[in-house]
Amino acid sequence: MPVALRENSAEDYEHGAFDPRADLPAGWRYKTLSFGKKITWYASPAAQLFMVAMVCFMCPGMFNALGGLGGGGKADATTADNMNVALYSTFAVFGYFGGVFVNWLGVRACLAFGGTGYSIYTVALLVSEHSDRTGAFSIIAGAFLGVCAGILWTAQGTIMISYPNEAQKGRYFAWFWAIFNMGGVIGALIPLGQNIHVSGSSQTVGDGTYIGFIVLMAFGCFLAFFLVNGKTVIRGDGSKVVLMKNPTFKSEMRGLVETFKYCPWVVLLFPMFFASNWFYTYQQNAVNGARHSTRTKALNSCLYWFAQVVGAFLVGYVLDGIKMRRSIRAKLTWGMLVVSTMVIWGGGYASQKQYTRADTNSKEWVPIDWTSKNYISGMFLYIFYGFYDSLWQGSVYWLMGALSNSGRRSANFVGFYKGIQSAGSAVMWSIDAHHVSFMGEFAANWGLLMGALLIAAPVMFFKVRDHISIEEDLEGTDETLADVLPSGHAEKVGAV
Numbered sequence: 001m002p003v004a005l006r007e008n009s010a011e012d013y014e015h016g017a018f019d020p021r022a023d024l025p026a027g028w029r030y031k032t033l034s035f036g037k038k039i040t041w042y043a044s045p046a047a048q049l050f051m052v053a054m055v056c057f058m059c060p061g062m063f064n065a066l067g068g069l070g071g072g073g074k075a076d077a078t079t080a081d082n083m084n085v086a087l088y089s090t091f092a093v094f095g096y097f098g099g100v101f102v103n104w105l106g107v108r109a110c111l112a113f114g115g116t117g118y119s120i121y122t123v124a125l126l127v128s129e130h131s132d133r134t135g136a137f138s139i140i141a142g143a144f145l146g147v148c149a150g151i152l153w154t155a156q157g158t159i160m161i162s163y164p165n166e167a168q169k170g171r172y173f174a175w176f177w178a179i180f181n182m183g184g185v186i187g188a189l190i191p192l193g194q195n196i197h198v199s200g201s202s203q204t205v206g207d208g209t210y211i212g213f214i215v216l217m218a219f220g221c222f223l224a225f226f227l228v229n230g231k232t233v234i235r236g237d238g239s240k241v242v243l244m245k246n247p248t249f250k251s252e253m254r255g256l257v258e259t260f261k262y263c264p265w266v267v268l269l270f271p272m273f274f275a276s277n278w279f280y281t282y283q284q285n286a287v288n289g290a291r292h293s294t295r296t297k298a299l300n301s302c303l304y305w306f307a308q309v310v311g312a313f314l315v316g317y318v319l320d321g322i323k324m325r326r327s328i329r330a331k332l333t334w335g336m337l338v339v340s341t342m343v344i345w346g347g348g349y350a351s352q353k354q355y356t357r358a359d360t361n362s363k364e365w366v367p368i369d370w371t372s373k374n375y376i377s378g379m380f381l382y383i384f385y386g387f388y389d390s391l392w393q394g395s396v397y398w399l400m401g402a403l404s405n406s407g408r409r410s411a412n413f414v415g416f417y418k419g420i421q422s423a424g425s426a427v428m429w430s431i432d433a434h435h436v437s438f439m440g441e442f443a444a445n446w447g448l449l450m451g452a453l454l455i456a457a458p459v460m461f462f463k464v465r466d467h468i469s470i471e472e473d474l475e476g477t478d479e480t481l482a483d484v485l486p487s488g489h490a491e492k493v494g495a496v
Helices: 045-058 060-067 078-096 098-105 107-128 135-162 166-194 207-226 249-262 264-275 278-291 294-321 326-352 357-361 375-403 407-433 438-462 470-474 489-493
Strands: 033-035 038-040
Touching: 045 060, 045 107, 045 135, 045 166, 045 207, 060 107, 060 135, 060 166, 060 207, 060 294, 078 098, 078 107, 078 135, 078 407, 098 107, 098 135, 098 407, 107 135, 107 207, 135 166, 135 375, 135 407, 166 207, 166 294, 166 375, 249 264, 249 407, 264 278, 264 375, 264 407, 264 438, 278 294, 278 326, 278 357, 278 375, 278 407, 278 438, 294 375, 326 375, 326 438, 375 407, 375 438, 407 438
Parallel strands: none
Antiparallel strands: 033 038
16 A cells, blocks of 8 residues: 655644654764754755755856956956856756756765865966956856756755755755845945945956966855765655666666656746846846946946845745735745736836947947936836846745645756756846847846746646655656655554
8 A cells, every 4th residue: 555645844843743763864964953942963954955055056056246347357258258158058058957967976975076166267267367368268167167057956956956855945045145135235245345436437447356266166165065965865844856777878868758748837946047147247237337436336236136136035934925825926936027027028128228239339339327316217227137036036936836746857957947048148148248139138128038838837736736745756867765764653643
């Protein structure tokens, strides 16, 4: 007879279902620490999420701070645009197949390798400031970062949506996204502090800014070695993450195909994935980089990433905290995204009508400084753009987490997400490199976002269920209930 499995609860041990002090294996990974009524250990989902958040704080967080200045901090965005085309082209490939590498090599190796590309990318930007003959190195650095980022983000997403239990997936996103984006906030303070007296025309940030980013990114790569792999992680109720036994590259490629077999409707989410980073190019280059002075760009970037922190906590805790069935929350999430897309991007349309790319390229153009009378409205728009990004990303991660609790299947979902997301980014960076009008870029953003929501509606309305059983998550893997449940757990919950 099949086993009746109740939904995991992080507080099970408080009710006698699981006593971590008595039931955890021996070893330093499972030495318990008490924080009031909360008990945790190093190989717990919460501790591992914090570790991966710190890696992303140092690596992609600092990368976001640099990119938020527009043009990678350079007055002429062409070099950064071309590097980003190469970056997101390889990101698309390695992100799409990222689940294969994560399941095959483990999250620790993938995060450690993935962090290396960020500092090399920043070195290329620094070198390009001192030589006109670094075009090939810049493109190679961008392409290598795409390989690294595809693998890193798939590992990160796997941890974030498969390690927690079903009742905690929204808040896990909130914790991660807040810590990660504080990297963008603090990173933006570096160029802000160094350029705080530069109120004139837009210009490239100094060497010290690039060097600061390089050092922090390298440290983030080092931190990844302190993570544990998913097979050693034990949740608060004693259950383990669903993984594949003895995975090989061949078995994981087969698993990628099986994901489409068991979840064919995932293709309806692909436009939503494609749109999820599409707007960064427009926001960073056409809104922040083209319109503002050096110090104002840095301030805007800081405010943008801080708005992401606020938005992450809002969407994460609302999605977990609303006292209604998960299927209903999915429908409300869709409605929230439709309304916010129309309101925030409607404000963006009113702003974009005020200037063109030709205006910002003319010798008469005077960049907006924070002392300018017309700065405040643009500042609030940029804050809401950052807030909107966290709503979109949080909703997508929560949706993927609602569709499966399996680490293996989640890795494939996140791989699809990051790969297709990066393909969209590559297209948009290429569009900007070809100097398409700002209004044309804006229209492409708004139209794509609304179209993606319409296509994703059937999944959000009909495929999100209130609970996914462990038996369903094990389908298509070599794992059994005994591999993922603590000893005696099945007997405690009874048989049907």
